[in-house]
Every structure is written in structure tokens, then in C-alpha cells.
Amino acid sequence: MDQTTTSPQTTHKARSFSFSWAGLLPFLLPILLIAIWQVSVSAGWVDSQLLPSPLAVIQDGIALWQTGELPKNISISLYRATTGFVLGGSIGFILGLANGLSMFSRRLLDSSIQMLRNIPHLSLIPLVIILLGIGETAKISLVTIGVMFPIYINTFHGITSVDPNLMEMGHAYGLSKWEQFTKIIFPGALPTILVGVRYALGVMWTTLIVAETISSNSGIGYMATNAQEFMDMATVLLCIVIYALLGKLSDLIAKALESLCLNWQNQGGASRE
Structure with missing residues (x-):
């Protein structure tokens, strides 16, 4: 009876073709x-x-790039987005950490934060403009508010959802509170926190789009609004494509960060075993 054998080279080529096809899909x-x-x-x-x-x-994009208008407005939008994300992410993470670890802080702050979280942050635009004007502070503040709550709720949920059996094991091994946090609580909460980061990045761009289309004189959103007034549809579509590409880039960065952090966590768990 004939037997069909597959050489290692054939198998390698088949796998390479499969991986390349999956990458193009x-x-x-x-x-x-x-x-x-x-x-x-x-x-x-x-x-x-x-x-x-x-x-x-x-x-149209090449022409705007050559004049310097496109890179200038992209850099301004990136500055607003990253600054608001860092501020909002830091505040949300610290509050989630405090309320997740401390029952006193949770009873004091969580109820108020949950009430504020249920207010659509874009509805605060008139209030923000009245209080802060239409400058950079107002736009960055809106992004900060939008980013803060997704990271807060995921940090809080991640910390409070850590397996109690692992905590009991930590007590049994005599781990200090800091050791319990670094070896059990934070690694266990990290996947949920990173989900919050990924979601917050999407909220960041959504908020920035709205903020830049209202009383703004720079940024990608301003370019789109200005082009709309002159019925310059090529520039409007260009701005939409740029927002889509920046959003995709942010998502890829979040995926890479998630892969890096969780890979580090798995390696740490394997080394302890």
C-alpha cells in the first residue's frame, strides 16, 4: 500500500503560506x-x-502635507489626545486603585464617581466652554474626562475581582501587603486594566473629534469643519481617513502593550513554578 509522506520543507512552506495569508486577510x-x-x-x-x-x-493629502498645514494639525491633535489620555488615565487609575484597595475610599468616593460616570461627558461641552473658554485647556479637559471613567471602572473591577483563594494563599505564605499587591493583586487585575486602556483610546478619539469641531482654530477636526464650509469634500474625507488611521494605530499600540504585559506576567508565573 502506498504511503504519502510529507517532507519538513513542504510543511514549512505550507505554514508560511498560511501565516502570510492570515496576515493579508x-x-x-x-x-x-x-x-x-x-x-x-x-x-x-x-x-x-x-x-x-x-x-x-x-x-489632496499630499498637497496639504507639502504646504505644512496637514502635519501641523496632526501634531496638534496628537498633543491634545495624548495629554488628555495621560491625565485622564492617571486619574482613573489612581482612583480605581484607591477604591479597589481601600474600603474607606470606596465608601467615600465610588458612589459619587459612579453618578458622574453616567453623565454623557460630551454633554458637558457647554459647561466646559463657559468655565474654561475655547482654548487648549477646554479640549484637553474633555478628553481627560472621557478617558478617566473607562480606566477607572476597569481598574476598580480588576482589583476587586482578584481570586480570593490567591489572597488566602498569599496570607498563608506570609506575604506583606506590598508583596500581595505586586505578586497577586496587580498581575490579576492587569488584563482587565488593559481592556480599559483599549476602550479609553477609542473614547479619546471620539471626544477629540467633537471637541475640535466646536470653536476650534486648529487640529484635524478644525480642518474637517473648515472644509465643510467650503464644500471641500476631498479634505473632509481625508480628515475622516486620518482619524480612522490614528484610531487603528492606537488600537495596535494597545494590543502590543497587552501582549507585552501579559507575556511578562505569564513568564513570571512560569518562573515561580
């Missing part, structure tokens, strides 16, 4: 949509004044 749908978009405009099925072609959007 996420790009198939966007490429298909862009191709349909380009063909529809080129064939005249869609009015190019209402929906410019992808090539027109790319050409």
Missing part, C-alpha cells in the same frame, strides 16, 4: 471597498463633487 475588505469606491467615481456612477475618488483624496 484583514486588508482584503478595505482594499475591496476602496477599489469599488474608485471604480464607481471613475465610471461616473457617483458624483465626484459629492464623493471624490480615493486618488483625489490622496492628492
Whole structure:
């Protein structure tokens, strides 16, 4: 009876092809949509004044980049986003840490924080403008508020959801409170905290888009609003694409951070075993 044997080289090639195909798979749908978009405009099925072609959007982006307007506004938006994220993330993390670890702090602060969390933060725009004006402080404050609550609730939930059996084991081994925190509580809460970070990044861009379209004279949102007034649809679409790319980049960074931190945690657990 004939037996079919597979050489290691054939298996390696099959795996390489599988991995390369898996890497290309996420790009198939966007490429298909862009191709349909380009063909529809080129064939005249869609009015190019209402929906410019992808090539027109790319050409508009190159022109704005050469004038310096596009890199300037992207850098301003990145500054606002990162500053608000760092401030809001730090506040949310500290409050989640305090309320998760201390029953006194939880009873004192958590109820008030939960009430504030249920207020849509974008509804605070009129109040923020009245109190802080329309400058950088107002925009960064809105991003800070939007980012703070996702990180707070995930940090709080992660810490309070640590397995009690692990805590009892820590007591049995005579671990100090600091050792319990660094070896049991924080590693156990880290996956949930990172989920909050990933969600907060999405809220960050959503908040910034709205903040920059209201009483602003710089940033990507300002570019979109200004282009809308002059019916410059190519620039409007360019701004939308830039926001989408920045959001995707943020998500990739969050995934990389999650992979790095959780890989470190698994390696630490394996070394202890």
C-alpha cells in the first residue's frame, strides 16, 4: 500500500503560506471597498463633487502635507489626545486603585464617581466652554474626562475581582501587603486594566473629534469643519481617513502593550513554578 509522506520543507512552506495569508486577510475588505469606491467615481456612477475618488483624496493629502498645514494639525491633535489620555488615565487609575484597595475610599468616593460616570461627558461641552473658554485647556479637559471613567471602572473591577483563594494563599505564605499587591493583586487585575486602556483610546478619539469641531482654530477636526464650509469634500474625507488611521494605530499600540504585559506576567508565573 502506498504511503504519502510529507517532507519538513513542504510543511514549512505550507505554514508560511498560511501565516502570510492570515496576515493579508484583514486588508482584503478595505482594499475591496476602496477599489469599488474608485471604480464607481471613475465610471461616473457617483458624483465626484459629492464623493471624490480615493486618488483625489490622496492628492489632496499630499498637497496639504507639502504646504505644512496637514502635519501641523496632526501634531496638534496628537498633543491634545495624548495629554488628555495621560491625565485622564492617571486619574482613573489612581482612583480605581484607591477604591479597589481601600474600603474607606470606596465608601467615600465610588458612589459619587459612579453618578458622574453616567453623565454623557460630551454633554458637558457647554459647561466646559463657559468655565474654561475655547482654548487648549477646554479640549484637553474633555478628553481627560472621557478617558478617566473607562480606566477607572476597569481598574476598580480588576482589583476587586482578584481570586480570593490567591489572597488566602498569599496570607498563608506570609506575604506583606506590598508583596500581595505586586505578586497577586496587580498581575490579576492587569488584563482587565488593559481592556480599559483599549476602550479609553477609542473614547479619546471620539471626544477629540467633537471637541475640535466646536470653536476650534486648529487640529484635524478644525480642518474637517473648515472644509465643510467650503464644500471641500476631498479634505473632509481625508480628515475622516486620518482619524480612522490614528484610531487603528492606537488600537495596535494597545494590543502590543497587552501582549507585552501579559507575556511578562505569564513568564513570571512560569518562573515561580
